Amino acid sequence: MPEYKAPLRDIKFVTEEVLDINNHYANLAGAEEATPDMVAAILEEGAKFAERVLSPLNRIGDEQGCTFKDGEVTTPEGFKEAYQQYVEGGWPSLSHEESVGGQGLPESLGMMVTEMIATSNWSWSMYPGLSHGAMNTLEQHGTDEQKQTYLTKLVTGEWTGTMCLTEPHCGTDLGMLKTKAEPNSDGSYAISGTKIFISAGEHDMADNIVHIVLARLPDAPAGTKGISLFIVPKFNVNETGDVADRNAVSCGSIEHKMGIHGNATCVMNFDGAKGFLIGPPNRGLNCMFTFMNTARLGTALQGLAHAEWAYQNSVVYAKDRLQMRALSGAKSPDKAADPIIVHPDVRRMLLTQRAFAEGGRALIHYSSLLVDKTTKGSDEEKAEAEELLSLLTPIAKAFLTETGFESANQGLQVFGGHGFIAEWGMEQNVRDSRISMLYEGTTGIQALDLLGRKVLMTQGATLRRFTKIIHKFCKEHKGDKRFKGYINALSKLNSEWGDVTLKIGMKAMKNKEEVGAASFDYCMYSGYVVLAYFWARMAVTAQVKLDEGSSEQGFYTAKLQTATFYYERILPRTRGHVETMLSGADNLLAMEEDNFLFLG
């Protein structure tokens, strides 16, 4: 019953009209082929694939889930065939280097396609999603030979990849990692240990699986500085580059979990499996950061995905479901009752989803233009883009997944009791979205990364890089009466952001625990400010279009109305966050551990 339609008009609005992507591509090295026509054609094909192939498999994926038998995982009906179509369509190679068989198109164009694929069927999208992470890691840190052997097969999609980090006793705290890598005489390593929560660790969709694995060399220093990165293929690869005998890595079981049933979450056992070092010894975590940033942005996208999906489906229901009359009198007197979209509280729930989905879309694609610059920009552009991304990634990951889950729940709530029933699909969307606040670093970890590492450790320099951009935008539009409401509010928030940072920084000098005590509220606050910036930009673009006499009056008017909703009904949440983040660590730390529970 639920379905996905690719929001092509909105993607165009954000990327072309607001972010001026055509100009961006025109000035980006190696992006010559990303002409407006080419972009449009790719998006249209991607939309078809998402709508026609993946969206119909979303419910099936949840209902059937993955099955595990004798070390093998069977994916839900249709998943394998969809993957074949994906490979035949050349999608895996879209934004990878031509030297390894890629199409060399910008990462940001890949992100637009990924948005559609991810929203139509998140569980399915994780298989190519993990591959993409593995590919980026190999692209940056692999030797030519490793690229030739593994990357070329990942780029065609014949093989898929995974990232093996977590172990039973450590997720966040990778310094505790135990998996061992002992040198073999032939220059390879014997990898032994157990990894858990390995998404797409085993499945039936591709001929081989390339695991990127964190492990310790025998003489490695303790903690995070003694971790190295390895390639461990499911099947060893022979000299002609073909799949040979089975390597000593196997799936021990798959998890029974709340959602994303269509994706296999595997326990992976490495029993002296043959592996190959990527990058320098003991620098695995640094190499992994490449992947982690991409992965975190990819998970941020999950927030947008579930918000968009919830919004589309709950609007359709709200227009259709008849229940009660509007308080100011019947709006559809010819019907037995009014459609529930007339009720202000239903609209509140719909517009909350819309504000987060469309605001999130702007943040995601803005960030992915920065990603383009980190690989293809000038040195100066690269440095700026990296700094901005280091700030925006934890915000996007934490804030968009928290608001994505909220939106998924609002979408369910619009359906009333029916929202709780599986066949309507809204509860699956909630369950699937719940993981996004946990993996790739929980919300708490993102918040600590943002406030501790990104903001305070740079003495606010990284933050100022972004607040200057907001400041410049506000200055440009300050005199314009049409934007007064947005610009005044945004301006104030922007200075307040600096002020609260300074206050927390001062406190933290006396007591480091103040960072952890303020971080969550600081991160959410930052997210609201960032989205306020994008909503102001979207409002300016829309207003200009309207004033130019655009024929799409409804489209642009709705943008302005959503911006107003965001400023008047969402931004007030910042008030609570400011008060809370400045309330100090004592109210959290005072309680003795023994006094948390008194249960006889």
Add this chain to the structure above:
Amino acid sequence: MPEYKAPLRDIKFVTEEVLDINNHYANLAGAEEATPDMVAAILEEGAKFAERVLSPLNRIGDEQGCTFKDGEVTTPEGFKEAYQQYVEGGWPSLSHEESVGGQGLPESLGMMVTEMIATSNWSWSMYPGLSHGAMNTLEQHGTDEQKQTYLTKLVTGEWTGTMCLTEPHCGTDLGMLKTKAEPNSDGSYAISGTKIFISAGEHDMADNIVHIVLARLPDAPAGTKGISLFIVPKFNVNETGDVADRNAVSCGSIEHKMGIHGNATCVMNFDGAKGFLIGPPNRGLNCMFTFMNTARLGTALQGLAHAEWAYQNSVVYAKDRLQMRALSGAKSPDKAADPIIVHPDVRRMLLTQRAFAEGGRALIHYSSLLVDKTTKGSDEEKAEAEELLSLLTPIAKAFLTETGFESANQGLQVFGGHGFIAEWGMEQNVRDSRISMLYEGTTGIQALDLLGRKVLMTQGATLRRFTKIIHKFCKEHKGDKRFKGYINALSKLNSEWGDVTLKIGMKAMKNKEEVGAASFDYCMYSGYVVLAYFWARMAVTAQVKLDEGSSEQGFYTAKLQTATFYYERILPRTRGHVETMLSGADNLLAMEEDNFLFLG
């Protein structure tokens, strides 16, 4: 792995020390038997039943769910046997009239037992919970003969009951109800129609099921004024009061749903089933209100239940799980890492759950003392209690279920990735809790009931009844330096509550839609203020005990610390709600229906 321990110490704190229940019982007509010893003995037995019998069945209920075959429902393994023990223990009769076989103990004592049963296994608790609603309806509106025939069997627990309101096209909007009741020649009625979402509509735990059904008489006026209430037994009852032939009511299917898998949510088909009118014709909805208030308070309890359950289990995990060092230096240097309870952000999540669970407990039991007074108080007490309950019921239902769901999610979040995995039980708690914001009137409906019907339609009189109580409490403790922080803040909030009500009332006189536009934020705001009142009361009680030199220093200190946490880190949320609720209806109503989606 997860388990429930009855928080007897905390129930005692709230009921005896804060709410002075012993004095309440001493002054309550017919509550002579509820002596402190008797209460303690009952609670201890209830705790054992919840911990030993029901808690172990909670996971099983989720895993196995109910199965439907040939019109019959099989409940999960152990559910039936647990119900037998419940019946043998005399629990169903606890708070029902002695004239029908009950023990005649106060409703509030029943609520304390119900809290434990509900928290240990919500799905199971719904079977007796629905019976309790049916019993209350019959007690108040049934004829002596009906009571003799049906109520006595419900009170022993031999039979169970249901409430059949919702139909496929109407849940909130009962005026659209279609089920028909046509008079038979013998004075009974033939009931025909389809009801959905009937909890415990069919199961294998009792000999008969007594459905309380809303239907329309042939000549009934349209809308809510033409609805009557009927008893429709699953099996007809013969002259000796025993189960006879099957009535024409049957279960058509059960729903596949997000949570509460252990409870059967049934489609019930009435095919000319024999029914008996309860109360006067066309006054069914009024009779039903009796049930609805009890049911709403019962659902409010669900919020407390999932918050308490989440809190207990996430504290245990947070003390056990080792991950990272405290920012201010290692707290357990002898271990591989510190237990995560040292991290301020983990404590933020734990204390949020605690503040809502224990604050919710105070609100629930305060309300249930009011329920005692509505049936057994003097006329004056009755009138006051009814007015207070009419205000507090929608607040408790909406606010405690919203914060219960938040708490369930915080509990899951403490577990990191493990929280998403079924075996830890935290995700079940989230799924089970999600329904509470939907049934018995969604959060939006409660909010509208609160602001529209309870507050504005009484010109604020009902609200003033409660704000006066807060005012009096603040006045009593105003001079006391020990409580300055709480009392100042509470006092301000209490006047602000009146102020914002007036402002919205003024707006609503111009545009009725302003009520619906403000209602959600108004309701949440009200909930935060109500809990602030109870946290201040709990803080006062705890401080007095400490000053008296109580030996339970840890217990009472933790109460003060939780109160401070609530005031400093939860109450700031009210700032956003005030600003939002006063932002007007335009930002919700401006958008044209056609402009919500542009999907090609």
